[in-house]
Every structure is written in structure tokens, then in C-alpha cells.
Amino acid sequence: MKLLSGEIISNEKCGKGLYKIEVFSPYICRNANAGQFVNVKCSPDGILDPLLRRPFSIYNVEKEYNVFSILYLEKGKGTKFLSDLKKGSNLNFAGPLGSSISIGDRSKNFLLVGGGIGIAPLYFLARTLIQKGKNIFFAAGFKDNNFIEWSGELTRLGINYRIFTEDGSWGDEGLATDFVKENIKKYKNYKIYCCGPRDMLISMQDILAGKKISVTALLEERMACGVGVCRGCAVKIKDGNGSFVYKTVCKDGPAFDLMEVIFD
Template identity: 30%
Template sequence: MAGSPVQMTGTVLTTRRVDAYHALTVVAPGIADRFRPGHFVTVAAGGRDTSMLTRRALTVHDVKPDYGGTVELVFAVRGAGTAWLAEVKARDTLDLVGPLGRPFPLPRDPCTCVLVGGEYGSASLFALGDALQTRGCRIDFVLGATTAERVFGALRARRMGETTTLTTEDGSLGMRGKVTDVLPGVIADARADVVYACGPMAMLRGVTAVAVEFGIPVQVAVEEHMACGIGVCMTCVVPVIGEDGVTRMLRACVEGPVFRGERVRFDDVGTIPFDALGAPGGRNV
């Protein structure tokens, strides 16, 4: 059942380390029922008496029907909130809101898809891969990170994908370099029809440039810091060119996190371009 996000208390079923990352499996039937690949979840961190007011946006790696519906959330420790989440134990409870955001659009007909993941951004690609294969699509993976322990999902990708290409900047796993170094060859060999990507902004910028060079569409799930996750605080805005050619500051948590890559103005991320709709001294039509 797709529909509006829900807020609920979920019980932690399992916790595990996945190399450099943490994964929590939480019983959350209302969220699992509504989930589509590309959605995310926000979690309250710190407990009932915390001073940490903002929620943490977490990637959904897997959704299963167990216990009425579970979601597995993957994250890296980056600050006090995620450090607190890393200490959560089985049978603890979490306050969750989800599923949130705009999911990946799926092709109507079977096609060849290259799925590109950077760091733990790869986590969101596996539910997508399952959905694409259900539609008869071929999928090829390109996963990368700075070091081997920061590549997420290599074994699962090898099981799922027609091919899987791994890269690390230090050469500790797969080919030395970045995903953009090997992506042209993968697209050409697979005769890909579309690219899906999730990872750091710099990676998404490079992946988009490669896809545009090949003349194929690219869907990117952006990683922007989100404070509320529901479109109120405006901290996650990204400059995106609309169908009418006008740049608008769109909220990654509501209008995204998935955008058409060629419409994201990656060079201007973190700023409000002077020609954006509503920009100070700029366009106000």
C-alpha cells in the first residue's frame, strides 16, 4: 500500500556492523507497506530527554515481510546523533517517520540498467535492483568508495547483477580509481539504456556527466543534509532546472531525493544561483 508517510514506534530486531557502517533492522509494518525504492526514513536520536531536536535521515537498504514488515536502515557515524544510533540494541524502540521522499521511477518496459553506488549510498540500490529485475530488466552494478571497508554491498551486488565492477581510490578492492573511471566501459559493454546512482554529490556530478555523454537518462538520489525530512526547514534545497527551463530551489526531502541528473545544477549546489526563481535580485516570475 503506497501512501502518506507515517510516524510510528518501531522495535529494533537486530543490529550489525557492515564494515565501516551500521545497520539496524526495525519492525515497522506501516513503513514497510508503503516503501518504494529510493524512499528514506527519519529517526529521532538521543532518547526521550535529548537536546538533539533534529531527526536523522537514514537510507533504507532492505524491506522484508517478517513480523508484519521490517526495514533495514544503513548509516555511517558522522556526529552525536548517529553515534547514539550506533549504540542502539535489539529490543530498543525508535521513533520513525517514513517512507519519505520521491522514489526512483521505474521503466515501463524491460531495459538495461546500470546502478552506480558510492560509499553507503549503494544501500538504496538493492531494493531498486529487485524491482527492476521483477520488470525483466538487466542490471549491472558499479560500486566504489575510498577504501575497501567503505564499499557497501559488494557480495550482494555480485549475486544480483549481470556484472559488478568495484573501485577504490586506494586500490584495496577492485580497480584503483573512481566509479566514473570505469562507468563508460560498463555502459558501453552493457549497451545500457539508463543509469541510476546514489552517493556523494561529487560522484553524482561525474556519473551524470558520463550518462549525458552517452545520451542516456540518469536518475540520481542526492545526499543532502536534512534537518526535518518533511519539507519545512529548507536546509536540503538543491538547484534544479524544470521542464520550462527555469531553475528552482527544490527540497531534496520532498521533491527529491531522486532527480533527473542532467537537471541538477551540481556546480551551484550549496548556493542560490542568481537566476533561480525567487533568488534575491533574480527571477521572480
């Protein structure tokens, strides 16, 4: 991990409040793995609000161009600052942070379940799995059709996928988790990765309870340091003795065995 500054190659809108920023960084491209994130300074030098860095999953790495990208939603002051950054200016960030997802050779089939902006880290994971010759099915759920422009990138991966929207404006009407529930028998030999809102992850836990299917969740929490120092981004994880320990999303995670996560 390093504190870095990289030139912004593009920062394009691809939906309402949805942006993709591409940044030149040979270091990130050499060292980043699926599941990791960058911690971005989202205010100009010397400006103290917003104060803390903002963590973003690495969405894609294009080694041939030394460019990595972040897919983000404009939600508050930090992401507004980010969306205003122009091509050619520099991004101040630290990375790659967090633990890498380790992809064993044994598993052949992978089901990726993403909700909303939670599809971002799964996209990088999907690309990694493709390079390893794995079979992938991507179930992506959204509130509405705001990610429709983005979906071209998913199509270009050349993998099987299904889109679900809560309002039925794009893909199938319903939740990605309902699809998983109805088809779970088909995926009993798959390894599952999911990322999305807390309710989605709780549904996934319910669906997979007692199923003995390996499921990993990529978690999100508010962070201060991003490097495992402050213990601010704690999540409750079962410790195997009927109790729990607090682990950090930034260093122990962001990937955790979903069935070990305790959602209070």
C-alpha cells in the same frame, strides 16, 4: 507517511563505522518503495542534542518478516546514538518519506552506480528491479575495502557487479565513474541510477552530457523537517527556461534527473 516506533531486530557492525540496523515495521514494509527514506530521532526522549531527525535511505525491505533496514556510517553524534542502540529496544522514526522511484515497464536494462554509502538506496532499488525481472549491472566504488563484509549481500542478489576502490585494496583500482566512462557505449540502452558523493555525481554529468541516456540521481542534503514543510533541503534544478527553481530533496526528491541538477 506515519510517525512510528519499531523494535530493533538487529544492529550489527559490518565494517569500520559501518552498521546495518533492522527494524520491525509492517507499515514501512507495506508502503515503502525504492528511493524513499525514513527520518530517525537520534537522541533519547527529552534530550535536545542532537535536535533534528536524521534522514536515512531505506536499504532493504523484507516483506516476509515485516522488517526494513538502514545501512549507515557512524559520522557524528546522531549516528553514534544509533550505533549504540541495542537489539530489542525501539527506534523512533517517520516514513516512508520522499517520492518513490517509478520504474517503467519499457526499460529492460539498468546500470546502478554507487559511491560509498550511496550504495544503500541502490540496493533496495536493485532488489525491486530483480522482482520485476530486469537486467541489472551494479558498479560500486569505495575509498578502500571497508565495505568488503557488506559485499556478501550484493553477491547474494545474483546480479552482475564490479567493485572499484581508490586505493586498490579490493576489486579494481580506480573509480566507478571511470568504468562508466570507458564502457558508456555498452550502456546506451540502459537506464542509469546513481547515488554517491557530489564529485561522483558531477563526473556522471560530464560523462553523460549529450549522450541522451536517462540518468537519475538520488541526492542528499541536510534536512530539518523531512516532509516538505521547511524548504531547508533545497537543490537547484533547471526549469526548462534557462533558469532554475529550488526543489526539496525530502519531498520533490530524493530522486532527480541528474542532467537537470545544477551543482554550484
